[in-house]
Structures are given as C-alpha cells and as structure tokens.
Amino acid sequence: MVNPEHNAGLDARKKQLEAALRARWRDKTARRWAALPTMQAYGDYYARFRKTYHVLLQLESVALKGRSLPGVLPLSRPCSMPN
Numbered sequence: 001m002v003n004p005e006h007n008a009g010l011d012a013r014k015k016q017l018e019a020a021l022r023a024r025w026r027d028k029t030a031r032r033w034a035a036l037p038t039m040q041a042y043g044d045y046y047a048r049f050r051k052t053y054h055v056l057l058q059l060e061s062v063a064l065k066g067r068s069l070p071g072v073l074p075l076s077r078p079c080s081m082p083n
Helices: 008-025 030-035 035-046 054-064
Strands: none
Touching: 008 035, 008 054, 030 054, 035 054
C-alpha cells in the first residue's frame, strides 16, 4: 500500500471544505454554535466527562480563526474531514 505525503484531489477537497465552512459559519460565534440543538446535545454528553466537544473547537478554529483542517497523510485524511 502506498500512502504518499500529498494527494492533489484530497488537498483540493480539503480547501473546498474549509471555504464552505468559513462561508457558512463566519458570521456566527462559538457560543451561538454551542446553542444549536445538535451541538448542545454533544456538548452535554462530553460535559459529563469534563470534556469539550472537539468538533465545536475545530469549527471555531477553521471558520473564525482561519486555520486549516489538520494536515494528515492521505489514507487517514477522510477521517479528519467532516462529511
């Protein structure tokens, strides 16, 4: 099995996804996201274990702070990209 450092198709999809997340969520705040029913349910679940919901933090990082999704090897990248 070959697992190259980069894959042009996945890199392009990652950039599209980042742009879509920024366009959809840029005018919101993390507090407003946390109030969404789905995010709230996950947040409540994670709070039982004294943890924060990691997807909320990733969304804030990409949409508000302009960071990229994690750079991982192509075979594992789809696992780090939301559908």
